[in-house]
Amino acid sequence: MFESANLKHHVDKAAYKREAAKLRQALLDTQYDLKQKGRFPVLILVAGVEGAGKSETVNLLNEWMDPRHIITSAFFAPSDEERERPALWRFWRALPPKGKIGIYFGAWHTMPIIRRVRRDIGEGEYAREISEIQRFEKMLCDEGVLLLKYWFHLSRGQQKKRMKELAGDPKTRWRVTERDQEYFKLYKRFVKVSEPFLRKTSTGEAPWIVVPGADARHRTLTVGKHLLAALRERLDEKPLKRLPDRTPPLPKPADKLNVLRALELDQPMTKAAFGKELEKWQGRLNVASRDPRFKQLSVVAVFEGNDAAGKGGAIRRVTSALDARCYTNISIAAPTEEERAQPYLWRFWRHVPRNGRFALFDRSWYGRVLVERVEGFCSEADWMRAYTEINDFEGALLRHGTVVVKFWLAVSKEEQFRRFKAREKVAFKRFKITAEDWRNRKKWDRYETAVCEMVDRTSTSLAPWTLVEANNKYHARIKVLKTLCRAVEAALKTTSKAGVRKGGKKKK
């Protein structure tokens, strides 16, 4: 990867002056074109060895372009907010929206490389992390992000020289920190560990661009010209009317049986029995949520179901067992303007809870493979790849130690009809029933197919779907409470007070 970068590149002052002036103007123009067209976000990763001009380049880009439309994020030690969430969270929250440029000074590559350099992780774990990064970057590209990855390189000799220069000058001595010195000693190993990383995470859509870092003028022109060319190419591309369909169809059922029809939707439970059970499980959930070990955990609960299946009611029975400071209710409707300018999962990542908290999602990321699929709000390719992306998302939650519970509340078509009619009659319930509900009802079978495929493709041993027979609300609410409570209790058992949850961290 570093053959070209190891050469002694050089651009003389006069040539630089000539080119830089033109380049600067063109970059600014292009940035405004990007802003105006607003078709895609640009994400620039700045990576590489110490002292190779990363910081200078970031400053320069901000100087040359309009910094109001550049979001620069440096990822040093994570904050407590960040530490208490999956590692990817900090990168999701900083993503630039369509029309803007994000610059990441260090990114998801940093920690795996450093940990491997320090031998904190072995080859196997390193391979696993690389594979996750491949999948994450593929998702970004599939979502339309223009991902530009610059790796700033110095040959060993160049790095030695540069460190000496910096340390020798009292004005720049402060920049040679202790950590840099340590890195310098590790230079050879750093390059050895980085090289296969760059190779394996270089793809046609997001190749690493290795930038020789020693000559400032050469470096600046290399990055500036490439950035300009990449922006222009994407901006000038005419949008296609039709995209190639490379996803095969999913199988049609050969009989009438499926996971929903196999349910016995009418489950017996009297009001009296409900009252007793409710008290019992709410009590247990409350105790669990106040367990000191719960501070090491978080809970993500997903509530999906037919219209009028009782999601809201079930959620209320959960929240009334909890201290209001330890849960958030997230009701998912049509995405906001800000959310539409981001990759699909962004609007869910933003609500991922920190440790010690519950996040209760009334509808969720599964909208992609349910309503968006059935209503044609996204292409087949989009919802087909969503199964993988959702599994990766939940995998990240699980690895962090988050408890993930997912409920599908199922009512029969007849029961739904009764509830719709009832809602229309009762004044204070009328807001709960709209023309859209009636329209959705006409697509009952297509939703059923989508639900069954969702269950098959996203139910996992650590984040299984719980199908809830919901014709009887009492039964449904207790089943939800009980399942959630048991999942939290099981997680507590594998959590030590001081440390980390064992079960959640275990590789599947």
Place this chain on the structure above:
Amino acid sequence: MFESANLKHHVDKAAYKREAAKLRQALLDTQYDLKQKGRFPVLILVAGVEGAGKSETVNLLNEWMDPRHIITSAFFAPSDEERERPALWRFWRALPPKGKIGIYFGAWHTMPIIRRVRRDIGEGEYAREISEIQRFEKMLCDEGVLLLKYWFHLSRGQQKKRMKELAGDPKTRWRVTERDQEYFKLYKRFVKVSEPFLRKTSTGEAPWIVVPGADARHRTLTVGKHLLAALRERLDEKPLKRLPDRTPPLPKPADKLNVLRALELDQPMTKAAFGKELEKWQGRLNVASRDPRFKQLSVVAVFEGNDAAGKGGAIRRVTSALDARCYTNISIAAPTEEERAQPYLWRFWRHVPRNGRFALFDRSWYGRVLVERVEGFCSEADWMRAYTEINDFEGALLRHGTVVVKFWLAVSKEEQFRRFKAREKVAFKRFKITAEDWRNRKKWDRYETAVCEMVDRTSTSLAPWTLVEANNKYHARIKVLKTLCRAVEAALKTTSKAGVRKGGKKKK
């Protein structure tokens, strides 16, 4: 993954008869349509638990369609031919060409799953293998293969019942082999290991289709209908005039310096010195090739270079040091009809040598990122992804223990001119110079860019490019011989007589 498949699916006889007759006719028609259009190959993977009807389904597909255009391959214990090559070789050699259907009874998923079930490999190694499979299948899909992956499933109860039935009937008792019994005991673990595998290797383009295996009629209709729908969808899709360009450009050089221009092409060596050196290195190479440990090794040597740079001459100096039984010379020209009907790398995989052999490639898979790129024989997306695919290919060779050496023979533009002219003058050399050579020469700069990017993106610590200054043929030939010889000697040192090479198997 198995929620739906665990249900008691059933199709009654009458319904089956009705549907099967239509389905059979439609499949046959579609197969002929595929054959006639010949636009893409179809690869069907048949996988899953024992006793779930895999074999029956394969037989039925062959019965229903024209078996002359179906290539069925069962992958049991590898032959010695296969064992002495990288694990993927057997799958490459069996790939169906465009217009045909290949059925793989067991495939690349089999060994990783079994080895993980038996705990021969840990989580880390399993993750690495899964990641490789993801990349391999992505390559197949990018190359236009319609990849259909069927996983035949039985619930635990169903499997128990089926085994009992088979064992109880004298006519079928033979089918319950000892290995099946062993698998059966491992059923629970098998499912536990398979489930994340299926999830992680399910993509939008090649999702696993889980087939409930217990009811033969249901199973047959499920697979048959899905196969038909998948074939029809792809066959009926109108080819697009333009594909979306999702690859950013590579950077343009900011100065005149590159890895080729940094070479001192005129290296001194007299004819006399050459004779002495030649004897020395040919002797050493010959000794190395006859070392008993060499039986555990193989060598792949790639010769690329400017036209008239002396590739042929350098190769002849290597081969004349070797026993004719232990090397093959592979000269790569335009692909044959058979080769054009296959994924790009197929025509190189077919020449991968078995242990104890040298394969010397006069031009190679690097054509994709050199001539095909410069001449526009493939799209930018194709050659951009080729860097990754080539690295994966060579990675597979290295993991098997193959020594990979790669030479770029570089001459100056002036030296090339002299040689072209000389070739035109000498009668017996005239076949070596064509109008195309002169045409290529006009694109010197574009080839130079392509070569530099190739070196940067595919030179690795275990399979580095050796740039050979070739204005002086004597120097070039000795540098090639010496480099090759040293690489073989180094590999021998890490190889034990009986066993496996250590260095090659080491993870990077």
